[in-house]
Amino acid sequence: MTWQPSATLAQLKRRAELLYYTRAFFAAREVLEVETPMLSAVPVSDPLLTPFATQYRPEGGGKAQALYLHTSPEYPMKRLLAAGSGCIWQLCKVFRNGERGRRHNPEFSMLEWYRVGFTDQQLMDEVQALVAPLLPAQAFARVSYAELFQCELGLDVFSADSQALAACARQHIDFVGELSRAGWLQxxxxxxxxxxLSTPTFVYDFPASQAALARVVADAQGRPVAARFELFVQGVELANGYWELTDAAEQAARFAADQAEQQALGQTPRPADTRLVAALEHGMPDCAGVALGFDRLHMLVEGLDDIAQVLAFPLECS
Structure with a gap:
């Protein structure tokens, strides 16, 4: 057991420099910095993310209220957008239960921002503008999800069935078990x-089945795809962005689909965020949003391979 921080003083100073750089970046673009609660009455709907749960107990007695540490500030930030905030950003602590490894700590820093009037393609430009000056001179590539599967694995993701995907997976991975078609793709x-994906690469136009909270659009061939992207650097997922869904009915339907998947996975179905649906019903502006792992960015900038090297006190030292 040690009381000392896992990050060196030099890395803590470097983190402060990155914070200053980030604030200056958004200030120059007149994007408003905001804060939203870390505690929420409604957990994230994604069945693959496990939130930390706690309870609020009123002093003097009264009914306890279930609360959750947020896995992302996405839902309340969208409510701010619907309330007329304009373009917004924040850098905050987020929490994901069960995640620990060289690239994961259950408490980590997320940089999230929303640009009114942007598409996912325009937001990729801004993500690159933020990240590129921090990394050694490298060209940024962009490739669609379908192109990547075709070029690297010879698979057509629009026509390949589960058997073809499973056969390909077992050629590359020692995996025992069965998955759905979407599971094999993932x-x-x-x-x-x-x-x-060693050099900085944006992967875009994900399958419509992986839309999450992105809108579904037609690609250049007229096929339905999710208007979302992910940025990878040195094989590390750094950012995940969407051309945001603004349709309240579709959002409610996706919450219901997540609840059905939670039940199929043996989880207790989580309540839907009705406040977010109400905000979308009121009207959220056309926008694109992205979440970027700030600790991972620090790691990549400094050439480090463990998140503990950029955190003062990771889980083991907390």
């Missing part, structure tokens, strides 16, 4: 393709 992407 396994191939995360375990085979992501590690190959």
């Amino acid at each position: 396994l191939l992407f995360s375990h085979v393709l992501e590690p190959r």
